[in-house]
Amino acid sequence: MMAETVIEVRNLRNQFGRHVVHDGLDLDVYRGEILGVVGGSGTGKSVLLRSIAGLLTPKAGTVRMLGTEVRGASEAELDRLSHRIGVMFQDGALFSSLTVRENVEVPLRRVAGLTPETRAGLARLKIALSGLSVEAGEKYPAELSGGMRKRAGLARALALDPEILFLDEPTAGLDPIGAAAFDDLIRDLSQSLGLTVFLVTHDLDTLYAVCDRVAVLAEKRVLVAGPLEDMVDVDHPWVREYFLGPRARAARGARRRDEE
Numbered sequence: 001m002m003a004e005t006v007i008e009v010r011n012l013r014n015q016f017g018r019h020v021v022h023d024g025l026d027l028d029v030y031r032g033e034i035l036g037v038v039g040g041s042g043t044g045k046s047v048l049l050r051s052i053a054g055l056l057t058p059k060a061g062t063v064r065m066l067g068t069e070v071r072g073a074s075e076a077e078l079d080r081l082s083h084r085i086g087v088m089f090q091d092g093a094l095f096s097s098l099t100v101r102e103n104v105e106v107p108l109r110r111v112a113g114l115t116p117e118t119r120a121g122l123a124r125l126k127i128a129l130s131g132l133s134v135e136a137g138e139k140y141p142a143e144l145s146g147g148m149r150k151r152a153g154l155a156r157a158l159a160l161d162p163e164i165l166f167l168d169e170p171t172a173g174l175d176p177i178g179a180a181a182f183d184d185l186i187r188d189l190s191q192s193l194g195l196t197v198f199l200v201t202h203d204l205d206t207l208y209a210v211c212d213r214v215a216v217l218a219e220k221r222v223l224v225a226g227p228l229e230d231m232v233d234v235d236h237p238w239v240r241e242y243f244l245g246p247r248a249r250a251a252r253g254a255r256r257r258d259e260e
């Protein structure tokens with residue numbers, strides 16, 4: 001069976017002043033997969049995420065998401081589309097003056113007809129799904145650890161039951177145990193909720209632990225996209241260094257041990 005393409009990027013160009021970040025970039029993301037997006041620093045991983053999620057307007061090219069062409073879509077279409085995706089930023093991007101529950105309620109305010117009690121109940125559910133306690137939900141972001149703040153950011157990204165979840169460096173700044181726990185959470189949520197996940201990461205352990213496919217950004221485009229095991233055959237200096245270096249060997253070894 002052919003996998004359904006939920007994100008189709010064609011000939012994308014992103015540019016800031018004279019600095020061209022992407023040029024002729026193509027990418028397909030399939031329903032239900034976890035796609036890891038990797039590349040050297042400054043290759044435009046975050047810019048790609050932002051231009052697909054509609055947070056940045058590309059200079060040229062097309063982005064089709066869930067059947068809607070983002071450029072040229074009406075306000076109403078974009079609003080409907082934005083309900084079907086969730087974005088979690090690197091630092092959680094939470095409002096510091098709101099509790100975690102209130103933060104998770106922010107996207108829910110856009111849904112007409114929800115009573116405050118229903119909103120709070122839904123927020124508590126997403127907080128629990130993200131592995132936080134009810135008590136943590138009543139705390140302010142500053143009262144939480146970095147890992148808990150990330151979970152809070154995830155709860156907020158899940159508020160509207162998205163079909164596609166965008167994660168920008170979800171494990172950055174976490175200790176290895178916290179990062180591994182977050183990896184497990186992403187895998188579990190993707191499986192239980194049928195989520196498609198677009199995951200920007202530097203973290204090889206995350207890549208090997210959770211991703212079905214990987215897209216490598218280099219030379220202003222997606223150089224290669226495919227299963228992790230195919231990456232070792234790609235003849236490109238950055239890809240070789242990244243996927244054949246000692247850290248990749250360790251991450252591959254850990255995955256094999258997990259599968260045994």
Ligand SMILES: Nc1ncnc2c1ncn2[C@@H]1O[C@H](COP(=O)(O)OP(=O)(O)OP(=O)(O)O)[C@@H](O)[C@H]1O
Nearest residue numbers: 016019021039040041042043044045046047048202
């Ligand atoms: N709003 C902006 N204005 C100007 N330049 C920008 C803007 N956003 C990103 N850039 C530039 O685009 C390039 C790609 O940035 P981006 O943050 O996407 O890289 P990245 O691959 O995610 O990097 P890293 O791995 O270091 O996080 C960088 O050179 C950055 O300086």
